[in-house]
Amino acid sequence: MSASHHPSDETLLAHATGGLDEAYRAVVATHLAGCAACRATVRVAEQVGGDLLASIERVPMRADALERAMARLDEPAPPPVPRPVATAGLPDTLAGYGMGRWRPMARGLAVATLLTPEGGRAGLHLLRIAPGMHLAQHGHRGLEMTSVLQGAFRDGEQVYRAGDVAETSDDDDHAPMAIGDEVCVCLIALSGRLRFRHWVFRLLQPLIGF
Amino acid sequence: MHEGFFLRLAAPGVALNMSGEATQATLLAGHIRLVADLRDRRAFAALFEHFAPRVKSYMLRLGATAAQAEDLAQETMLTLWRKAESFDPARAGAATWVFTIARNLRIDAIRRERLIEPGEPPEDAEAPDMAADAAMAVEQEEGRMRAALAALPEEQAMLLRMSFYEDYAHGDISARLGMPLGTVKSKLRRAMLRLREALEDLR
Numbered sequence: 435m436s437a438s439h440h441p442s443d444e445t446l447l448a449h450a451t452g453g454l455d456e457a458y459r460a461v462v463a464t465h466l467a468g469c470a471a472c473r474a475t476v477r478v479a480e481q482v483g484g485d486l487l488a489s490i491e492r493v494p495m496r497a498d499a500l501e502r503a504m505a506r507l508d509e510p511a512p513p514p515v516p517r518p519v520a521t522a523g524l525p526d527t528l529a530g531y532g533m534g535r536w537r538p539m540a541r542g543l544a545v546a547t548l549l550t551p552e553g554g555r556a557g558l559h560l561l562r563i564a565p566g567m568h569l570a571q572h573g574h575r576g577l578e579m580t581s582v583l584q585g586a587f588r589d590g591e592q593v594y595r596a597g598d599v600a601e602t603s604d605d606d607d608h609a610p611m612a613i614g615d616e617v618c619v620c621l622i623a624l625s626g627r628l629r630f631r632h633w634v635f636r637l638l639q640p641l642i643g644f
Numbered sequence: 645m646h647e648g649f650f651l652r653l654a655a656p657g658v659a660l661n662m663s664g665e666a667t668q669a670t671l672l673a674g675h676i677r678l679v680a681d682l683r684d685r686r687a688f689a690a691l692f693e694h695f696a697p698r699v700k701s702y703m704l705r706l707g708a709t710a711a712q713a714e715d716l717a718q719e720t721m722l723t724l725w726r727k728a729e730s731f732d733p734a735r736a737g738a739a740t741w742v743f744t745i746a747r748n749l750r751i752d753a754i755r756r757e758r759l760i761e762p763g764e765p766p767e768d769a770e771a772p773d774m775a776a777d778a779a780m781a782v783e784q785e786e787g788r789m790r791a792a793l794a795a796l797p798e799e800q801a802m803l804l805r806m807s808f809y810e811d812y813a814h815g816d817i818s819a820r821l822g823m824p825l826g827t828v829k830s831k832l833r834r835a836m837l838r839l840r841e842a843l844e845d846l847r
């Protein structure tokens with residue numbers, strides 16, 4: 435599976451710095467799991483991190499720091515944290531995120547919110563959109579990042595399929611629509627938990643028979 | 645040709661210092677290798693002296709208290725000791741690898757602070773393949789990276805640094821500098837493109 439829409443370079447950079455909010459990080463990680471090209475870009479950014487670490491001004495450790503470290507070397511490693519299992523049908527990158535129940539928002543549209551323990555500024559949600567369903571979105575602020583897990587949607591001229599990532603920011607006015615025969619499942623991160631309420635969903639006529 | 649010969653001799657063990665700065669990366673990578681293979685405590689002590697004060701500095705820059713920064717530097721070094729086998733010099737240089745450990749531990753610490761179970765543990769690299777050639781390639785790549793960073797317009801380099809060390813969302817960088825968000829993003833994008841190109845030339 436080779437994606438045709440990728441996160442922007444500056445987003446991959448932010449991912450590499452560790453500075454992305456958890457919700458965005460989850461979307462990017464989900465994409466990275468299937469995209470070698472973006473993994474390579476992240477490695478470039480991590481090298482910048484390595485270079486900065488190499489040139490940063492050193493701050494002395496406590497006088498007994500090395501002694502303390504050496505004394506701990508023989509400690510048994512803590513048992514590995516059992517890796518949480520992802521909810522059936524979700525990618526492994528979403529393991530560890532508790533998932534709320536699916537809430538129907540309109541006919542053909544359901545939303546489930548994922549719990550993000552770090553409590554960042556962005557919320558993480560799953561959307562299930564029936565083919566032909568249209569989302570109209572108004573007045574959102576900040577970055578919205580969507581990763582397609584299943585099916586496809588169209589936004590303007592662009593078609594996004596499984597593995598693709600769509601990034602939209604403030605000024606973008608867009609109205610994505612699920613296309614194809616399959617239910618479209620998206621992972622979406624957007625700033626402001628409450629922001630979601632401001633969405634206006636409308637159900638358009640199914641494309642077929644239009 | 646001579647330099648290549650000596651680097652080849654040196655990697656991945658103890659480096660013979662032929663070319664100054666670049667060789668330090670080889671030396672550090674060799675120490676990590678000694679920790680992985682022989683549980684060599686002297687090599688660990690050398691790595692500690694080199695990296696711990698830098699990791700502490702990095703954490704302080706990101707807003708940690710002195711005690712937190714000290715602890716995270718300790719944790720980073722302990723993780724280095726335990727995971728040395730997973731260091732793959734074909735994939736990343738020593739400093740880059742330590743950077744990713746520190747970054748991941750910081751994210752874990754943020755989660756722990758919220759008294760929630762950590763999710764994803766720091767990623768494990770695949771089985772390392774310690775070919776000396778690969779280590780050299782990474783070292784060359786690091787040299788290229790340094791050169792590419794030095795060649796960036798000052799403003800782009802500063803924005804790159806800010807995005808690493810000040811842990812600002814790009815929106816915060818924008819607010820602090822009074823620079824429109826779109827401008828911050830496009831400058832970062834341009835900086836990343838240059839770095840990618842500089843490294844791609846190498847391949």
Ligand SMILES: [Zn+2]
Binds near residue numbers: 437441471472473
């Ligand atoms: Zn990609």
